[in-house]
Amino acid sequence: MPNDPAFPPMPAATLPEAPPRRPGPGWGETILIIAAYFALQFILGGGLAWLSQSLAKAFPDNVPGAGDRLVIVVILTLAGAAAVTLSLVTRRWGALLREGGPAGFGFTPPTGVQMVFGAVLGIVAPVIGGLLTQMLANGHEVSQSVSQLADNAHVGMRVALLPIAILVGPLVEEVLFRGALLALLRTRFGDGWAIALSAVFFGVIHLPDLGGLWYAVPNLILVGAFCAWLRVRSGSIWPALACHAANNALATMAWFS
Template sequence: MPHDLPLATPPPVPVAAPVRAPGLVEAILTILAYFALQVGFGVGFKLGTDLLARWFPDAMPDAPDRIILVVMATVALSTWLVVHGVLRRWGPLARSGDALGLGFREPDGQFIAIGAGLGIAAAILGGLLTQWLAGDRAVSQTVTEIADKAHLGMRMALVPVAVLVGPLVEEVLFRGALLARLRVRLGDGWAIAISSVIFGAVHLPDLGWLWYAVPNLILVGVFCGWLRVRSGSIWPAYVAHAANNGLAVMAWFSATAAG
């Protein structure tokens, strides 16, 4: 009889392969690529603006103002390329708050407040630490030395780049890609410590190789790494980083006005 025929078995449902995050080597190479992009774009934009100033001297701003334009364009373009690439490469893990994820998820409001407080605390404590280590020696960054000679409007235009754009790409790289891989290999404590030391060390060229300015940045890295691990989100660390930079910018403007 027809109804006695065996039922056809349904086709097997394919099982999706688990999402794999990039490895530690790729995370480190991504950080190196970001700084290489900064060098490449910086040199290219600098040469371009110098040529335009030579061809159209009356239409181009003075050299210090042009340098700020170069810095702004370099950081903005490098940030977009790196953040876009990292988010695409991590795929679904970008929104994960787990150890392998980048943490692009909404955090609890309390961690945003904690992040703001830790960012301000890092700026104050780090500044005191730097002063103690430096003694009578001056501490400054290459960008601020150049910007001191620029017009006020150009210095104001640099503020969003220093406070909002720079912290974004650095958090994605150090508290996102690098910290994620180190957490899996070494655990949270060592991952925060090592990523913080690397974060401080890579700023040495911009600090004129003044080692006594690095512990300040390591402290920022520790606070941001702790926030990323405890909150499961990258945004509290970003808020802390932005608050720290914002306070530093306020101090820079105050020193410039006093001078």
């Protein structure tokens, strides 16, 4: 027909559907990756300790003393466990790392005031928590295993342990507890319950490192609550890391006093 178009009309262009928003961490994967971090410490620590003892028997005059060797084992163990854990977190939740909302991990830029406030809380927490621990301990001495091993090492080895105790350990634990776990709890129960539950879990999971001394757990719960509150209020994980690092830095001062 004369009025027929030369070519049939093209169908309307359809835009590709936006990819679905990636949900926050789930129960199974969060529990597994936290468990994996501590399992890695157990496996790596056991293997490196065996290697250290074997070398000491084979070359008794050419290896450092027992205290220094133990610090080396701890440094390598925590560094290895941290590297594997952070790699797993990045591969699994890389899209959520820079999100500051409830489902994200909070690697967003903080303000200077937030960082300073976080560091101040990190100094206040062990002061309050230490008084609480002394009251509950009823005169018993409380010390984490890392503090005990540092007492038996030379000063140079204690200095070498500082970056692990102040930076590496807190970074991994903040990613796990104020990143994955807090995001999981916030999206299920809201901010208040998430802060409380994550803080309790953070304190209880350190019980083996405290030699089963339950009366030291409230101190760590307080630190966990401060860090979780900072993460929620600031929208960033960095102030929580500043709080955790300052808390550990204050504890390490006893290594040199």
